[in-house]
Amino acid sequence: MTAALATPALATDGLSVNFGALLATQNVSLxxxxxxxxxxxxxxxxxxxxxxxxxxxLLRPSGGEIRLHGATITHASPAERVRRGLVRTFQINSLFPALTPLESVTLAVCERRGLTRSWLSRLSRRTDAIDEALALLDRLGLGPDAERPTRELAYGRQRLVEIALALACEPRVLLLDEPAAGVPARESAELFEVIAGLPRDLAILFIEHDMDLVFRFADRITVLVGGQVLCHGTPAEIAENPEVRRVYLGSSGHG
Amino acid sequence: MVSLPAESPQASDHASRGRPVTRLERRSRWRWHEILFWLAVASCPLVVPDDLVLASQVLIAGLFALSLDLLLGYGGIVSLGHAAFFGVGAYAAGLLARHGWGEPISGLLLSGALAGLLGFALSFIIVRVRGIALLMVTLGVSLVLHEAAVKGYAVTGGDDGLQGIVLDPLLGLFPMDMWGRTAFGYSLAVAFAGFLLARRLVSSPFGLALQGMRENGRRMAAIGAPLRRHSALIYTVSAALAGVAGALLTQTTEFVSVEVLGFQRSAEVLIMLILGGAGHLYGAFIGAAVFMIVRDQLAAANPEYWFFWLGLMLVLVVLFARGGIIGGIATIAAHFRKGGSR
Incomplete structure (x- = not known):
């Protein structure tokens, strides 16, 4: 295997952070x-x-390292990480409520291409950026809602706008923080079908509570308990792991 | 449309798009009520020939409110000290004219540039703070400048104001006259130019980023937006425009009072903008017009009492017409449209 193939898209090494005495993340390697x-x-x-x-x-680690395609980004600014292809969505919608999905996604496209430096040219002339945004919205099935204010959209549609905004940044690594949070079960499966249909070369790290969805869509799973990695493994390995069962049986309060 | 030659920009636009024109693309087109608005303003010398001095003051206040609209209405950046830039522009124009630079247009642009420079410098402090802290910083800066102008008697004339300002005729042809005809024409031209600049800015890609900052700064960072750079640019442009408005006041009145830097001016411009409706550009001018005409009428009737009515008007607008006068009109228009279609 060549070195380039062996370089992971995203890697962490002994990543730690503490809030006062609380060790929120301890020595996490991914x-x-x-x-x-x-x-x-x-x-x-x-x-x-x-x-x-x-x-x-968003948080500064107290120890450890983060590498994106082999380059250390532990202390890079959030915007810098996005420009390098590490993009996230939010567990609780973090959108532009008064803007339409088309405006929001066009904005993300313009930021990625550096077009927002321009303050004396007309946005309406940037049909290439608008075309790209429309194509992305169509791909996610948001075409019919493209020009309604985001705050008027149904919650499930807003969750898709979350993903559309991240995709407009052309990520190489996508972090999805509970993409289906608050979405009814039937719609959340649809949402994951959309996620499953994303380009194959894109690395995705996702947080999800619904174990059916996790076992259907993940090829690897990391179990985190008390800020520490309990274990890594394939879905089959995790399902067999007695420690994981114990943790999950001990806290049956969530889905 | 299909038979148009491919060289026609519109035809090729449609061909390359192969889709309907989006509302996003249509938004920056001129609409008939915009043209009506500016025609109405331009008709002032015919309709209200005796009130041209007031009309000029409204245009200057409107331009000042417009500069705040870019910052607050579009960028969502609050300021309690916007008079700092207005005042710097006003004093710069006065001092230039007093010391031999009597040509108005270059003086106006220089004063705006100076205010813009101050805005650029301050933007580095301003991007670090938000919310209440931002209110205090902007307020603090304007208070410092106000007190400096009061104490710097030798340069600014202190509380007596800056006198002895003499301007060359505008374009070498039109001296300022008693009835304010030149002042009105000049104010209209400058306010319209400032409006065109603001309108172009808000319909640019940067204008969309500005609205993104207003709607959700955290998400802007998460899509990789250079927030500091955006803030610095809008602060500079807004300050320069405010400075031009201040310089225009100096040049049309040939006097600078120390209250150009006062807290009351910062508060009033905020009231005008909220009254008219922030985030529409036109709200700035409509708010300025309503504010100043009402003040003119009420102050003539009862000079002690007019703040009462102003306060009441402000409370009613904020409570019942979210989005100010423009927002109120839009709501009513939407109601009628709905009713009519049924």
Whole structure:
């Protein structure tokens, strides 16, 4: 195997952060190859979202390293990480409520292409950027809602806008923080079909509580408990793991 | 349309798109009520020839409110000290004219550039803070400048104001006259130019980014937006436009009072903008017009009491017409449209 093939899309090495005395993330090491469909599971408070916040630069780690395609990004700014292809969605919708999905996605496309530096040219002339945004919205089935204010859309549609915004940044590694949170069961399966249909070379790390969805869509799973990695493995390995069963039986309160 | 030659930009646009034109693309087109609005303003010398001084003041205040609209209405960046830039522009224009630079248009542009420079410098502090802290920083800066102008008597004339300002005739042809005809024409031209600039800015890709910042700064960072750069640019443009408005006041009145930097001016411009409706550009001018005409009428009737009515008007607008006068009109229009289609 050549070195380039061996370089993971995203890797962390001994990543840690503490809030005062609380060790929120302890010594987490992860490896995502290109094209990974990697699920991050664990009981509430296990530090899943904290890990995503560390990866995207919203939190500063107290120790450890993050590498994107082999390059260290541990101290890069959040925007810099996005430009390098590490993009996230949010567990609770973080959209542009008064803007339409078309405006929002066009905005993300313009930011990626550096077009927002231009303050004296007409956006309406950038048909290439608008075309790209429309094509992306169509691909996610958001075409009919493209020009309605985002805040008027049904919740499930808004969850799709979350993903559309991230995809418009042309990620190489996509972090999905509970993409189906708050969406009815039938719609969440549809949402995951959309996610499953994303380009194969894209590495995806996703947090999900619904174990059916996790076992259907993940090719690898990491179980996080108390900020530490309990185990990594394929879905089959995780299903067999007695420790995982114990953790999950001990906290049956969530789906 | 199909038979048009491919060289025609519109035809090739449609051909390359192969899809209906989106509302996003149509939004920056001029609409008939915009043209009507500016025709109405331009007709002031015919309709209200005796009130041209007030009309000029409205245009200057409207341009100032427009500069705040870019910052607040589009960018969502609050400011309690926007008079700092207005005042710097006003004093710069006054000092230039007093010290021999009497040519108005270059003086106006220089003053705007100076205010823009101050805005650029301050943007580095401003991007670090938000919310209440931002209100305090902007307020603090304007208070510092106000006090400096009061103490710097030798340069600014302190509380007595800056006098002895003499301007060359506009374009070498039109001196400022008693009835304010030149002042009105000049104010209209500058306000319209400022409006065109603002309109172009908000319909640019950067204008969309500005609205993104207003709607959700956290998400802007998560899509890789250079927030500091965006903030610096809008702060500079807004400050320069405010400075031009201040310079215009100096040049049309040939006097600078220290209250151009006062807190009351910062508060009033905010009231005008909220009254008219933030985030529409036109709200700035409509708010300025309503504010100043009402003040003119009420102050003539009862000089002590007019703040009462102003306060009441503000409370009613904020409570019942979200989005100010423009927002209120849009709501009513939407109701009628719905009713009519049934």
């Amino acid at each position: 490896d995502l190859p290109a094209g990974a469909r990697h699920a991050l599971i664990g009981p509430n408070g296990a530090g899943k979202t904290t890990l995503i916040n560390l990866l995207t630069g």
